[in-house]
């Protein structure tokens with residue numbers, strides 16, 4: 001396995017969280033799953049509005065296939081051995097005054113990162129997925145216009161790289177990042 005090299009020291013949890021695709025197909029317990037949502041719930045949000053909402057399904061539920069069929073073919077190709085799929089929403093308006101929140105997606109992003117970090121710490125495979133049918137999800141899962149659909153997550157137990165489709169095996173490595181000098185600017189944009 002390749003190694004990530006940070007430019008400056010960071011906590012190993014942040015450095016080594018990643019998005020594998022290989023999963024064993026084993027169940028993830030109810031408590032393990034709820035710990036992910038618990039982690040998400042402690043994220044900060046504007047006005048402490050907590051705009052995150054999560055709709056989940058597990059393999060042992062009748063609705064599994066309905067969620068799985070939302071995935072595009074690329075993601076269907078590897079996500080079969082996941083134990084849970086989670087659709088993540090953001091409530092568009094603040095609850096205290098029903099005015100639009102500019103940061104609802106930002107807030108939910110923070111909650112999602114908490115979820116992903118907790119999953120990594122719990123030795124689960126957490127993979128964010130944009131490749132699914134957002135319109136179909138809205139109608140099939142009864143999601144009203146009050147909410148943005150942000151992303152989906154697959155959750156599973158770690159599996160073997162060899163069990164992935166061959167085309168994906170070589171992608172099962174730590175990805176790298178841009179250098180800080182491309183991302184961080186003193187005073188104004190260049």
Ligand SMILES: Cc1cc2nc3c(=O)[nH]c(=O)nc-3n(C[C@H](O)[C@H](O)[C@H](O)COP(=O)(O)O)c2cc1C
Pocket residue numbers: 017018019020075127128129130131132151174175
């Ligand atoms: C919002 C979001 C959507 C993503 N959608 C997909 C997806 O549809 N399919 C996929 O295989 N990976 C998806 N990814 C995973 C990214 O490709 C991955 O996070 C990125 O390459 C960085 O790798 P790392 O998470 O291992 O550090 C998504 C990630 C995020 C944050």
